[in-house]
Amino acid sequence: MPETPALSVRNLRVEFPTRRGTLVAVDDVSFDIAPGEVLGIVGESGAGKSLTGTAIIGLLEPPGRVAGGEIVLNGQRIDNLPREAMRHIRGKRIGMVFQDPLTSLNPLYRVGEQIIETIRAHLPMSEREARARAIELLIEVGIQGAERRIDGYPHEFSGGMRQRVVLALALCAEPDLIIADEPTTALDVSIQAQIIQLLKRLCQERGTAVMLITHDMGVIAETANRVAVMYAGRIAEIGPVREVIKSAHHPYTRGLMGSIPSIEGTNDRLTQIPGSMPRLTAIPKGCAFNPRCPHAFDRCRRERPDLMPVDHSLAACWLVAPQSAEARS
Amino acid sequence: MTDSPFVEVKGLSRVFDVSKPWLNRVLEQEERKLLRAVTDVSFAIGKRETVALVGESGSGKSTVAKMVVGLLPPTGGSVTIDGVDMWSIADAEKRQALRRRIQMIFQDPYASLNPRWRVGSIIADPIRTFGLAKDRAEIEHEVGELLRLVGLDPADASKYPHEFSGGQRQRICIARALSSKPEFLVADEPTSALDVSVQAQILNLMRELQDRLGLTYLFISHNLAVVRHMAARIGVMYLGRVVEIAPTQELFSAPRHPYARMLLDAVPDLAMTGRPRKMVEGEIPNPISPPPGCAFNPRCPAVMDRCRREVPELEAAPKASATQATACHAVAEGRI
Ligand SMILES: Nc1ncnc2c1ncn2[C@@H]1O[C@H](COP(=O)(O)OP(=O)(O)OP(=O)(O)O)[C@@H](O)[C@H]1O
Ligand SMILES: Nc1ncnc2c1ncn2[C@@H]1O[C@H](COP(=O)(O)OP(=O)(O)O)[C@@H](O)[C@H]1O
Ligand code: SF4
Ligand code: SF4
Ligand SMILES: [Mg+2]
Ligand SMILES: [Mg+2]
Numbered sequence: 001m002p003e004t005p006a007l008s009v010r011n012l013r014v015e016f017p018t019r020r021g022t023l024v025a026v027d028d029v030s031f032d033i034a035p036g037e038v039l040g041i042v043g044e045s046g047a048g049k050s051l052t053g054t055a056i057i058g059l060l061e062p063p064g065r066v067a068g069g070e071i072v073l074n075g076q077r078i079d080n081l082p083r084e085a086m087r088h089i090r091g092k093r094i095g096m097v098f099q100d101p102l103t104s105l106n107p108l109y110r111v112g113e114q115i116i117e118t119i120r121a122h123l124p125m126s127e128r129e130a131r132a133r134a135i136e137l138l139i140e141v142g143i144q145g146a147e148r149r150i151d152g153y154p155h156e157f158s159g160g161m162r163q164r165v166v167l168a169l170a171l172c173a174e175p176d177l178i179i180a181d182e183p184t185t186a187l188d189v190s191i192q193a194q195i196i197q198l199l200k201r202l203c204q205e206r207g208t209a210v211m212l213i214t215h216d217m218g219v220i221a222e223t224a225n226r227v228a229v230m231y232a233g234r235i236a237e238i239g240p241v242r243e244v245i246k247s248a249h250h251p252y253t254r255g256l257m258g259s260i261p262s263i264e265g266t267n268d269r270l271t272q273i274p275g276s277m278p279r280l281t282a283i284p285k286g287c288a289f290n291p292r293c294p295h296a297f298d299r300c301r302r303e304r305p306d307l308m309p310v311d312h313s314l315a316a317c318w319l320v321a322p323q324s325a326e327a328r329s
Numbered sequence: 330m331t332d333s334p335f336v337e338v339k340g341l342s343r344v345f346d347v348s349k350p351w352l353n354r355v356l357e358q359e360e361r362k363l364l365r366a367v368t369d370v371s372f373a374i375g376k377r378e379t380v381a382l383v384g385e386s387g388s389g390k391s392t393v394a395k396m397v398v399g400l401l402p403p404t405g406g407s408v409t410i411d412g413v414d415m416w417s418i419a420d421a422e423k424r425q426a427l428r429r430r431i432q433m434i435f436q437d438p439y440a441s442l443n444p445r446w447r448v449g450s451i452i453a454d455p456i457r458t459f460g461l462a463k464d465r466a467e468i469e470h471e472v473g474e475l476l477r478l479v480g481l482d483p484a485d486a487s488k489y490p491h492e493f494s495g496g497q498r499q500r501i502c503i504a505r506a507l508s509s510k511p512e513f514l515v516a517d518e519p520t521s522a523l524d525v526s527v528q529a530q531i532l533n534l535m536r537e538l539q540d541r542l543g544l545t546y547l548f549i550s551h552n553l554a555v556v557r558h559m560a561a562r563i564g565v566m567y568l569g570r571v572v573e574i575a576p577t578q579e580l581f582s583a584p585r586h587p588y589a590r591m592l593l594d595a596v597p598d599l600a601m602t603g604r605p606r607k608m609v610e611g612e613i614p615n616p617i618s619p620p621p622g623c624a625f626n627p628r629c630p631a632v633m634d635r636c637r638r639e640v641p642e643l644e645a646a647p648k649a650s651a652t653q654a655t656a657c658h659a660v661a662e663g664r665i
Pocket of ligand 2: 345346347364365366367384385386387388389390391392393616
């Protein structure tokens with residue numbers, strides 16, 4: 001028996017009803033994350049990364065809604081839970097880290113109060129025990145002078161330090177899953193590397209699963225075990241990080257990788273994907289990538305490819321379908 | 330003809346007074362607060378060359394850019410472009426003529442286009458300002474050509490900025506910057522707000538335009554891989570100073586300044602080569618009260634006593650190429 005995934009998402013669909021019809025922002029998205037595993041979710045702006053995360057934690061803003069699929073946390077279905085139960089899951093079993101640390105920290109409370117309150121809401125500890133635990137955590141995330149700084153307010157911390165505090169807060173109730181949405185995007189390069197290493201180490205030690213949302217392939221390469229590439233609301237490709245980065249199967253992923261300047265690379269021309277990702281109101285028929293794809297053929301314009309197995313990955317592209325050679329000729 | 334480079338920046342400095350108003354200062358018994366955003370920055374750019382400045386936020390890159398194009402007066406030093414001192418009163422008239430030849434592209438393609446103007450009027454604005462066309466028809470023709478040059482359609486001239494994506498808007502900004510037929514473009518984080526695939530389109534476009542039009546670039550970014558792709562020479566900034574300047578190849582193969590090394594190590598290993606990396610501790614200090622001596626000393630693994638007293642000068646490192654310079658005592662003494 002394989003172990004139960006920490007998170008299992010099946011055929012997730014997120015819709016926005018509008019006057020001009022229903023927009024499908026996340027379409028038929030499925031993936032698992034094992035305990036202690038980091039799954040990276042990459043894709044360009046508007047691909048549906050954040051909405052996937054928001055749907056999992058049950059915080060979609062109406063009129064946005066989960067219109068289909070299942071979300072299962074450690075064997076328990078959570079997408080149909082009442083609001084109160086979901087609120088408890090969010091603090092206790094799913095920890096969250098966002099781009100702006102101030103989304104997670106209340107500026108009016110001392111950071112210690114916030115961590116202690118979260119610990120006590122979810123774990124049976126006295127105030128004293130919780131405070132000791134909070135200090136331990138702050139030391140663990142690298143806050144110097146934690147005994148003193150625990151009584152500081154968020155504004156007294158630098159951006160990088162705040163994100164460390166947010167990590168402590170996300171981990172303090174010992175969750176099964178951390179959802180981190182662009183956790184380092186607002187930080188400087190040297191600080192980014194520190195935070196990413198920290199996130200990875202802490203979750204590995206605890207066996208916490210991580211869903212790491214970012215548009216930065218470099219961050220994924222450093223941190224993730226597997227990666228899902230999203231395009232126009234769907235997963236274009238999902239697989240082991242090395243395979244996706246070094247030998248991608250989907251033409252979009254290949255284009256994306258080629259478009260990133262690297263410090264190892266030569267000064268040659270960057271690969272250019274023509275055009276840009278379609279708006280939700282104008283997703284092309286068939287494969288959503290077909291107008292930009294250098295390999296598009298007839299079938300791509302008619303039929304939408306689902307994820308198909310190839311090597312150790314899954315790719316949604318007719319090129320990897322068993323009968324594709326014949327389709328192309 | 331002179332032998333001086335096309336663009337020459339010498340000892341450029343900018344201090345901002347960030348004190349509270351006088352009365353508050355007196356009541357709260359606070360001292361004047363001065364922020365040294367840029368200190369003693371020097372570099373030169375040859376014609377058709379690209380020089381880049383790279384550094385983390387707050388290191389002074391944008392402040393340098395604004396002083397170079399003439400948007401912000403320096404508090405010290407000089408900027409000379411094609412022999413004209415951008416900031417001396419004596420050169421005021423010549424400077425007016427120079428304005429047309431220098432343009433700037435900004436980071437945020439959303440904020441830098443007037444939402445109420447049609448794209449055609451936005452691009453035509455510099456043409457009108459500098460009186461570069463004789464009539465409407467010629468302006469329209471020029472705008473159409475510029476749109477084509479940046480990969481858009483001449484028909485886009487009648488649209489408004491909100492009808493375009495971020496990458497398309499940055500193309501519009503480039504078209505506007507090119508419309509006065511400049512020779513020198515200063516681009517301040519021109520792709521930082523864009524997705525990587527769109528960034529690739531813009532970077533490729535900027536290189537193509539440079540080849541075709543013989544442009545000179547000062548290219549500013551916090552992204553080392555991007556500056557490596559664009560520039561022939563790179564200056565690394567830290568807390569308002571250039572701490573190392575070197576030909577691109579040399580900077581990446583043999584970085585000398587401890588901060589430059591750290592910055593390179595912080596770049597994620599996208600090629601997954603497993604290259605060894607050293608994580609550096611600490612954060613950038615407050616620019617209002619930087620550490621004495623070398624501003625990098627609290628984070629530096631090679632720090633010694635002297636570093637806390639003396640500011641290191643930018644000078645050629647032992648065994649470095651002629652155009653390389655580092656501001657570090659340890660490098661100068663050959664210790665690292
Ligand atoms: N309230 C809303 N109403 C309509 N469409 C929405 C709404 N919120 C998000 N969308 C659309 O859903 C799509 C996915 O959005 P999402 O925020 O998940 O993107 P993302 O991949 O996280 O992008 P980014 O990298 O910019 O954060 C986008 O096209 C977005 O415009
Ligand atoms: N108009 C201003 N008034 C006061 N301080 C400023 C001003 N402009 C920039 N600064 C300060 O100068 C320093 C350098 O800023 P900037 O040149 O924008 O850095 P970068 O572009 O490298 O991020 C920063 O500490 C910034 O806060
Ligand atoms: S399905 Fe067709 S259009 Fe889509 S990525 Fe594959 S080859 Fe290209
Ligand atoms: S001068 Fe001293 S502190 Fe500064 S970078 Fe060099 S060795 Fe480090
Ligand atoms: Mg997002
Ligand atoms: Mg800037």
